[in-house]
Amino acid sequence: ALTSDGESFRIHRQVYETLVDLAPGSTNELIGGLAETWEGEPEDTVYTFHLREGVTFHDGTPFNADAVVANFDRMANFNEELQEFAYYYGQVFGFGDDSILESVEATDDMTVVVTLKQPNPTFLYGLVLPCFGMVSPAVLEETAAGEPDSAFGTEVTQAGTGPFILESNTPDEETTLVRNEDYWGEKAFLDTLIIRPIDDPAARLQALQGGSIQGYDLVSPSDYETVTGDGFQLVERLSFNTLYLGLNPNARENAAAADRTYYGDAGESPLKDVNVRRAIELAINKEALIPSFYGGRGSVATTFMPETSQWADVVEGGVTPNAYDPEAAAQLLADAGFTADNPATLHFWFPTQVTRPYMPDPAGLHQAITQMLEDAGFVVESHSDIWDSPGYLFDAQNGYYDLHFLGWTGDWDDPGNFYGIHFGYDGDDPAVQFDCDADMKAALDTANGEANPDARGAAWAEVAGLVHDNVCFITLVHGDTAVALADNVQGYLVNPTGSESMATVSLSE
Template identity: 45%
Template sequence: MQDRKSRPRGRLLVVAAVLSLALSACASADSNSQSQSSEPVDGGVFRLATVAEPAGLDPALVFDGDSYRINAQIYETLVTLAPGTTSEVVPALATSYTPNEDATEWTFQLREGVTFHDGTPFDAAAVKFNFDRWKNFPEALQSRAELYGTVFGGFGDAGILESVDVVDERTVGLRLSAPRPDLPITLTLPVFSIASPAALQEYGADEVDAASSEFANEHPVGTGPFVFDSWTHGDRVELVRNEDYWDEPAHLDRIVFKAISDAAARLNAVQAGDVDGADMINPRDVEAVTANSSLQLALRGSCNSGFVAFKSDQEPFDDPRVRQAVSHAINKEAIVDRFFGETGEPAWLLMPESIPFHDDSLENPEYDPDLARELLAEAGEPNPVVDFWYPTDVTRPWLPDSQGIFQAIAADLEAVGFQVTPRSATWTAYLQDSKTPAYGLFLLGWSCDYGAADNFYGGAFGYIDSAPNPRYQYTSDEFVAALETAQVAPEDQREAAWAQVQRIVYDDLPVVPFVHGSSSLAFSTRVHGYEPNPVLVEHLDDVWLSD
């Protein structure tokens, strides 16, 4: 595993024959190129308009993209993804790792000379404290830490993490009760960011609700290139450069994350110069950005899916024929054409074709309203009465227009006999409440945390503490067995193993995927070094501003 300090930093890419924004290969060929500059400039305030303010600044207890991006500047993980990639693991706070033969014991060598923002040391004891904290979260916080539960199969003794051992000051060992050969890439998840043990304890991180803890709101402390400065709720989060960063200090003096929920308002803000960049540009506005010589466009690739989800244990969706009827009722092509244009494509599997082991033999179920009506009649539910939920204040690669997409899908369902009652909630409440029985039918999606089949299928439907994910209540012994087999399959058996996982979910339909979308950002041409990533974790220490 290559040491981060020995690799060229993204800021050096500005002299290459690519957009000086260091865009990935998925960037639009027509994007406006900015003037080239041979040397980055230090200083300045970078203002980025985001879709929403973070759900919280305790990375272990959030899993939304707006929280991820901010937390990725404050905190670091043991290992991370190389800039612009979804699956290349590179060092961060650990310089190397070694598994035993069956991947049940992992030894990590930790970086020297690293301190937390509060001046306390980063060492093996700090790593152990964080892992022990996650493993032993009180029950009230476990639903917010579901990605830990998914990776390790549960909390406490119900999970596969047996112990975290301090070998010496710079060496820590993880002992598992079952093999986890993909452990390094799972530890790139932002939820595994290492926080200051002193700050976690002093500011009561686990003593109150995660959304209102003093640690998560006022005193988030990590080791990253930027230090938390302030959070004006409902408006902005501000960070300042970490002058004592273990690697090269960031170029920017300050970053301001300005929450603007309306896509048109975000674009107006960057056009007017009120901000330097705007996230989640509406697909219908991409042409306007590329036509504006004062702006540049950055496109992320697709590593996501948008879907209609069910509680598979609730009537009428406990009958697979009703779920199949939903699948045949939705006109995916029309939705993609209307709301995504060239930035989306119809989906029928949970993961896009770019992910390894995607099963190309599985075909898109035909749009067939007549068949949908027949299936409902066979199920004895010709006119099911359903509450259908959607989030009101969020933009995602798979949901650029939440209300519009909801209305289009609701109309498709009503056309085959469903009697739909619209229900909505704000995004932060939606994420939690969608785990409750009230959400029998709802819009949701999955943006990958890393580009692997397990992140999609294990992340969404993996059991936690031997129970199905409460968001979907998808119960299938066949799926669990296939997932466990695929997770530890030898290299020459992985394709077949993951094909079996995909086929089971394809047949059972715990969700109906309808789109794989990509998202875009618009920047002033004075912005350099921003490298977009489909996983939405984008490090800003290489960003700089020209005059």
């Protein structure tokens, strides 16, 4: 519940299980997880979950309705300090008065009834996220998991129900999982699974070539031919991600309030002027990023929705694209009162020690876009921080950066999982990451609550139009992704979301 990054999800997906799941390879087909069946439609407020019999947590305690209630109670009652880290819970379910949940009740040992305050058409999809995997209530109690200084998450605990059990974890080095011999379903083929973070793409390829690993994710597009030429398997996913440039007009005030001294006496941000934000978008040649950083395999992101989404065309219909035009960008800056003697100075952050599906080379992309902005007349102050949260990810999501790179790999195929997650209001306040009050709260509420597919598409197109017209962020590229595997690896099933179980993977002789 306190994680929001894909690399943590990669491990959680093996150890913890959710009530419902996505079918392998799908972005919109729901199947049973720990809930074998359920009743409830998009227009309903009551959902009844019939839990799977015979499931035990890794600590030997039974999975039942009381366990589900305990998990939801824990998340709903996070204190303010923990709420800062519970990004997905806050965005999907909400805290306090903003919560969509009226109640979560155990009506018998294996039945849970969830009542919503109002219909939420994507409620079931939200449950598929790995951070909402069920955890043993006994472990939650033993580790004081509701407290900021909890041992849960920092010590090795046997707390899930999944096909693998956590055996050891050395942060930033490797995590070792072993097969769950008492698993309720088909047991994993591998008896041991080691997941090791390697942040440099070239080092990942070298490790595969040297035989120290049997596979790796996020193959650099420039290495596709090398991988196949060396006799390895290259398994490509459908693109389901977007790189964006985040902009925050109030970042300097937000940082100062949090005792971050990033800006010194820099003064008021030029980003408060929407025409300056428009100038940034016009200054960026999105098309030029694709051959240089995506091996020619990505596509320009006109909107947040990937081209593979069933909603892409209807959402794009609500957006007026801004084509690359550095001369127009320079003119907008001049009209806003910025000149060579009084330049618009921007502080621009990028992450280190990470690559993401949408961001194969953060430093290189930062350098390229910095040059484009400077060519249009901006002055750019460059900054970087390690990806870890707290660190770059925390500061970006809490609105401390003028400009920053982030992106999104969809969790399921719906505009609410893209625009809604990022721009949902906290009460009457716009999302702090962007602080873009484009007067769209009512439009977001309408789009989130619309169950009819045609009306839902039109509503989200309106939201997208408001976001892009006000340049709340700038979508850049949809990146292709792939997994490289040794020739003896079998059964790896890719999913566009990147959420993939290793239980089906085996090694041939």
